[in-house]
Amino acid sequence: MTSTHRPDLPQLMIDEAVRAALLEDWGRAGDITSQATLPAAARASAVIAARKPGVLAGAGFAESAFRLTDASLQFEPIMRDGDRLSPGDVVARIEGPARALLSAERVALNFLGHLSGIATATSSFADLIAHTKADIVCTRKTTPGLRAFEKYAVKCGGGANHRFGLDDAILIKDNHIAVAGGVVPAIEAAKAFAGHLVKIEVEVDTLDQLKEALTAGPDVVMLDNMQPDQLAQAVEIAGGKVLLEASGGIELDTVRAVAESGVDLISSGWITHSAPVLDLGLDIEIA
Template sequence: MSPNTLPELPRLMIDEAVKSALLEDWGRAGDVTSQATLPSTATARAVIAARKPGVLAGAGCAESAFRQTDTRLQFDLARNDGDRLAPGDIVAHIEGPARALLAAERVALNFLGHLSGIATATSLFADQIAHTKADIVCTRKTTPGLRAFEKYAVKCGGGANHRFGLDDAVLIKDNHIAVAGGVTNAIEAAKAFAGHLVKIEVEVDTLEQLEEALAAAPDVVMLDNMPPERLEKAVGIANGKVLLEASGGIELDTVRAVAESGVDLISSGWITHSAPVLDLGLDIELS
């Protein structure tokens, strides 16, 4: 993936998150192991490399970890976010004061491994449905404080973003419907409240609810926990009047059938809250 197709996380946002992680790791005295074993004048060269196949995300966070630890550290990227990695591929070269290099190592790798894991998981889903019109999208099931980073990683993996928070779209779920007194009541109330730039989505559990929702004309309908054959019927009923999003327990071995039903979007919380970390390592290069 070209880096030009990706959103850009503000440097201030990256630096603040990385700074908090560095302070957490350094504690009250810094890296006492490196201070105890390495002279202050020692320098080192290292590489970050992939140990498993995957998709890179979080390079800016890794760069920030080394830069904030010591401005004398030179960090040169060999690959870009969104690139696919094979085992052994070099991601970055780092050179400079050895103590600082090792003090930044874990924080840099934590961000890289976590975000690359999300990008990799997303790519696995996206690859399964590439022959369809559907997009894989993330949810709000994210790590507190890291939502923007994790949603960025989803984009690196070829996915798309759902809403970022409770304030940027109306998403009427089953509990809203229960309290509001029905699908129609909830949609009509949302339309009366929301501005013209605010999208309205409603979650339905049955085809009967879908027909009721279509009559009230939301922008998007979420089809919750429907098997592929029911999703296909829903696509026929909607007949292109609204965007349709499939949601609920969709896994890698079922996402293809869901996409082939004809839905427009497939949402997955798993790609952010349960994606395995991608194994990347930092190795010192000996002269």
């Protein structure tokens, strides 16, 4: 079951990613537009507001962008990651040197829009299956370098995390099975190799493969590209002996039926690799 606790990220991880993004944006001379048009002593206040409905994720990245640009910028968070947004909702207020404020704007909004888009996409799935026991989980189909942050956004949207990489769980897929010589030999080899804290999951394409896998005792079975009626049969066959994960082409118009089959987990790559950016903007407040 998805945790009810709000997720968190170490500040050092956030600052490192934001600093790199700022340096990329500033290039070799900094924000020459702000330098050219704004007096060095000019000050400004602004709000970050939602343009569309969604779920917030990445507020800490926005705060970091302003703080790292100029420590004298005052960032006041109004809403927290995981909060639901309506159009016009103010996420944060910023006040301080105008040049610095505008130099940090795009990096702050890039992180906010991207991560909030993932949280919003995840929430759209999670809301549809809230009446079932199933959790929506992410995959390794993430933006290189941003995996930890995108998986954080999934949790902000009410989802759960699958493995983070190739080293924290064993997931035996069809190609592993083909080379290993079958489902059972692959699972047995994995059990002989794995430490006592490492979970073993195996992917199956048919109910016969599921039955075969159950004889070898994996922790989780991934049911790949099965229809809801097949998934329901798989749930009956497994009888609660293992966790069952449905995977493969699951969309908003099909996720409810998949969840109602009785599976424990539903994995989706779309929520990280194809989630639309959530539209948030920074508006200068004119006195």
